[in-house]
Amino acid sequence: MSNSATDRATTPRTVWLARGRHTGSLAEDVLRRTLRRLKVDEVLDDFAEPPDPADTPGRVFEARWRVDGDVTVRARLVLLPPQPQEEGRGWILVAEAERPWDDAWPSPATMFWPDDPDGTATAWDHHHAVPDLRLRQVNPLPADDKDMRRVLRGAARESWCVHLVVHEAMTPDARGALPLTRLLPPGLRHRVVEHRAAPHQLRAVNYALKEFGVEVPRGGAVLLPPQPAPPGYDGREHAVRSVFLDGSEPAELIGVLRRFAALPRPLPEGAEEALTGLREKWTLLTLEEQLARQRELVARYAEALEAMTKSRDLYREAAERANEALAAFRDAPARPALPPTDPPAWPLQQLTRTFERLRVGARALRPAPAALSARDAGDSAKGDAEETDRTS
Incomplete structure (x- = not known):
């Protein structure tokens, strides 16, 4: 995700955001006490402290309550790990209602932190970025x-x-x-x-x-x-x-x-991840929400099974067609073999073969060495006889 403000998504009208820093040493205990008290007073419908997710640093607290009688608000507070050079621990709070937010509704911060007007009981309201x-x-x-x-x-x-x-x-x-x-x-x-x-x-x-x-x-x-x-x-x-x-x-x-x-x-830096965590990692479900989630899972599994079955049928049909084609090829009568054909000769190869034929023909016309010797000996004897006759 880009850190540029122009690249970030716009804050939904149903969302309430806050961020701060608790300077005390027992922030988790303060949150648990506040949530338990408001649950007993029936201000909250319920709250939960999910196990630490591997991809979310710090502790997570969830709470659900209703405003205007029937509008459900879900909120998630992430208590960040302590930093070496900072006092206390930072926190990020995201709440989302079922309709656009009304400023007359109770502050989600007071559903997690004590609502002491003077701020002396617990110092949870420090600014997260600017000291003091x-x-x-x-x-x-x-x-x-x-x-x-x-x-x-x-x-x-x-x-x-x-x-x-x-x-x-x-x-x-x-x-x-x-x-x-x-x-x-x-x-x-x-x-x-x-x-x-x-x-x-x-x-x-x-x-x-x-x-x-x-x-x-x-x-x-x-x-x-x-x-x-x-x-x-x-x-x-x-x-x-x-x-x-x-x-x-x-x-x-x-x-x-x-x-x-x-x-x-635009959503502040870090708010988009917090809002995604509220929507996708929410664990505080009512019975109706649990049933709806199970139905959704069953529907997804049915779609996946249908897709797998369709893919299997297509694969089986393709395999059967391939087997039929192979059997038809095997049962077809064998075709007579064609006589081999010489590859076309290049002009240089043809010229070489012509010279080769001429050389072989000339060799065949040339007399053998033995015959040539006998003929030469005969000619020599005949010459000697003629010379003898002339002298006598």
Whole structure:
């Protein structure tokens, strides 16, 4: 799978995603206690802790519950192995409902982790990538400009959470110092990281936000666009002119957050594998789901058996035809052998054979050596006799 955001699949509307880090030492025990308590309180229909799969690092926890009476939600939390240079253990949570997600539904995070509003009982809400950021608390921006830019750049690079930058027009009281995320709908509460800029930091924070193409109004808020920004994102439409830090519900801000969450966005890095694990490795089945799965397996086996039977019949038919053809070939009468034919001679070969015939003919006309000697001896005797006659 490509790591490019443009190559990743879009997050389905039925899916709820979250990622964080538990900084304690007993994360597995905290999860088990929470799941058991919610099962006893009948908040959960059931939960399970499947055996560690070979292809999934860490521990896996599953939970199933219902919302709006009859809508089933299935969720899977993977508790990642501890890393040498990190405190605690990271976790990835994926939940999927039977219909598009409603932000009014309970947060899936509170089905696995304790829902302590102040976050003091268990520190499971730490940001997974940027140190010192919390999901359920106010995160003051650093006083140093370089550190501020580092924090905002790190927040913009990841897309698991929605990062909200709020500017305090004046120093808030005790109610205004509380996080705005506690006033958000449950479905958004643990997906938003709230950054706070002090009254004197307006110029510095807007200078840091300039590289992202957004600006926070005085006493207002703006959503930090992820990199790359989702289609349809407009920084002006995702800014709020005024946010009242008096404990009242920020209706305008909630509307902006909901519109932003509804934009089609690519799955964050690592979310596609987590969603595949939820859909394909789910073990917490109801009786009806088990029966349906068994029927599906039986249907697959029947299709495979039918394909094997059809293949066997085709093979048998082909073998029978081959045997019939072989028998017909054996029973056919033998054909008379054709006389061998000389291969066509090349011109050089023909010329060689002509010279060979001439040489043999000349040899046959030449007299034998013995006959030649007798004839020569006769001619010599005849010459001597004639010479004797002339002298006498």
